Amino acid sequence: MADDHIKHARHFMSRFTVNGVAPSDFEDVVGALERWDDWCAKWSERAAIHEAMGREALEKKQFISAADHLSCAAATYHFAKYLFVQDMDQMRAAHMKAVACLDLALPHLDPPGERVLIPYQGKELAGTLRRPKGVARPPIVLMTMGLDSTKEELLTFETNFLARGMAILAFDGPGQGEAEYDFPIRPDYEGVVGPVIDWLIERRPDIDAERIGIWGISLGGYYAPRAAAFEKRIKACIANCGPYNWGALWDKLPPLTRDAYIRRSHSATAEEARQKAFGLSLEGVAEHIECPLFVIAGGLDRLCPPEDAERLAAEAKGPTTLLVIPDGNHVAHNRYYRYRNQSADWMAEQLSASPEG
Numbered sequence: 392m393a394d395d396h397i398k399h400a401r402h403f404m405s406r407f408t409v410n411g412v413a414p415s416d417f418e419d420v421v422g423a424l425e426r427w428d429d430w431c432a433k434w435s436e437r438a439a440i441h442e443a444m445g446r447e448a449l450e451k452k453q454f455i456s457a458a459d460h461l462s463c464a465a466a467t468y469h470f471a472k473y474l475f476v477q478d479m480d481q482m483r484a485a486h487m488k489a490v491a492c493l494d495l496a497l498p499h500l501d502p503p504g505e506r507v508l509i510p511y512q513g514k515e516l517a518g519t520l521r522r523p524k525g526v527a528r529p530p531i532v533l534m535t536m537g538l539d540s541t542k543e544e545l546l547t548f549e550t551n552f553l554a555r556g557m558a559i560l561a562f563d564g565p566g567q568g569e570a571e572y573d574f575p576i577r578p579d580y581e582g583v584v585g586p587v588i589d590w591l592i593e594r595r596p597d598i599d600a601e602r603i604g605i606w607g608i609s610l611g612g613y614y615a616p617r618a619a620a621f622e623k624r625i626k627a628c629i630a631n632c633g634p635y636n637w638g639a640l641w642d643k644l645p646p647l648t649r650d651a652y653i654r655r656s657h658s659a660t661a662e663e664a665r666q667k668a669f670g671l672s673l674e675g676v677a678e679h680i681e682c683p684l685f686v687i688a689g690g691l692d693r694l695c696p697p698e699d700a701e702r703l704a705a706e707a708k709g710p711t712t713l714l715v716i717p718d719g720n721h722v723a724h725n726r727y728y729r730y731r732n733q734s735a736d737w738m739a740e741q742l743s744a745s746p747e748g
Contacts, residue, residue, distance in 0.1 A: 396427035396647060403470075405725040410544050411466030427647075431481050434471030435488065438464050442492055454499040461496035462546055465489045469543040474647040476654040483572075489543040490569065493519070500546075502553060509562065509590045516587070517569040518542060518562030522597065523553045523746060530602030530742035533587060533625075534561035535580070535618070537609025537722075539651045541568030551735035552606075556744040558598055562587060564614065566655035575657035578670040580614040581621040588624050602626060602742045606734075607633060608722050609695065612687075613671055616703060620679035627741035628680065629734050631687040632722045635677075635699035638669030648694070677706035684711045685737050687730050689719030712737065 400421055408414045416437050424433055445460030468489035472482045497504035497519065504521040519542045523529050532552045534545055542561040549559045563569045564583050566576030577583065584605065592600045604627040607615030612633020619628040634640055641649070649661065658664035684707045688700030697715050704713040714733070719726045739745070 394427055397424050407470055409724050409727050410547055411463055431471045431475045431485050435485050438467035441467055458496045458499035461492045465493040465543045469541055474539050474651050476650050493543045509587055511586050514573055516562050518560055520560050521553060522558045523556050526556050528599040529556055529558045530744050531558040531560055531598050533605045534559055535607040535611035535614040537611050551731050555735055555739040556746040571655055576655050580617045584618040584622050604738050604742050616680055617676055619682055620676045625682055627683045627738055629685045632689055632692055632695050634695045635673050635702050637671035641665045641668050673703055677703050678708055680707040681709040683709055683741050685734050686713045688715045689721055689723040690715055690717035692721045694721045
């Protein structure tokens with residue numbers, strides 16, 4: 392009989408499959424698993440199949456196929472490391488494979504992407520920058536992900552903005568992806584986004600840094616409005632299923648989520664992590680959000696309840712749109728068609744974006 396973590400993992404299907412994992416792979420891998428300890432290895436085995444096909448296509452200069460296979464491999468390796476923190480060597484091996492596969496895919500995506508390194512506190516934050524075709528100096532959407540998501544997971548989200556004439560910059564912030572080993576999660580996310588915007592202004596004349604939006608999902612749904620509250624160069628913000636106060640939710644979080652937060656916050660104990668979690672709060676912060684704000688909530692979200700989104704929308708001072716999807720789960724992955732196009736259209740309007748330039 393499968394252990395409790397595997398039983399819980401069966402709820403991940405909508406998230407995995409809308410973000411690049413083949414539905415049949417999810418059914419095969421999760422259906423055969425009985426122990427959480429085997430999670431990373433079994434998903435890595437499946438990812439290796441896609442990686443091999445991608446590398447073979449590259450050798451044959453079949454670049455469309457290579458991009459497809461390698462993107463799938465990157466997402467599948469990413470989910471091999473997802474919430475798997477009890478064996479960090481195994482997790483990091485899967486993570487580096489995800490990074491490598493995405494790097495191989497980037498030049499061959501439509502539109503292409505590039506790996507960028509952004510100076511931050513004496514080191515660097517790794518990101519993916521993609522520009523829409525045919526737009527000379529497009530506006531840009533900064534993409535901030537959640538507790539255990541990374542830039543390798545965001546390709547399907549990126550297309551919604553790119554198709555509407557917006558560039559995207561998806562970057563691993565403190566406690567995330569490539570930055571998680573050097574930097575713990577930090578609540579004052581304007582201190583992360585500020586250097587990212589500085590880099591865009593200084594280094595990317597091909598981007599219109601006067602038109603910057605920010606988008607965040609899950610814990611990124613806290614990071615994005617937090618940044619927008621204090622970083623006034625942000626012109627519009629999308630917050631999807633983020634917490635209002637992460638610490639207030641602590642006791643109801645699934646064990647895997649708590650364990651991941653302990654690790655990503657670089658905490659020595661669960662109690663230390665719980666105390667740090669209360670620092671991720673929008674109380675006294677949301678009232679400083681003056682730019683247009685689009686807030687999304689899942690009515691069935693068991694991680695970040697819709698009441699949190701409603702409170703954020705009520706306290707923000709700028710023009711606010713609140714979309715509650717009654718039958719949506721966390722991030723409403725099971726009802727992605729209820730918000731992905733709609734929120735991307737909203738962002739395009741706020742940033743005066745157009746696929747015609």
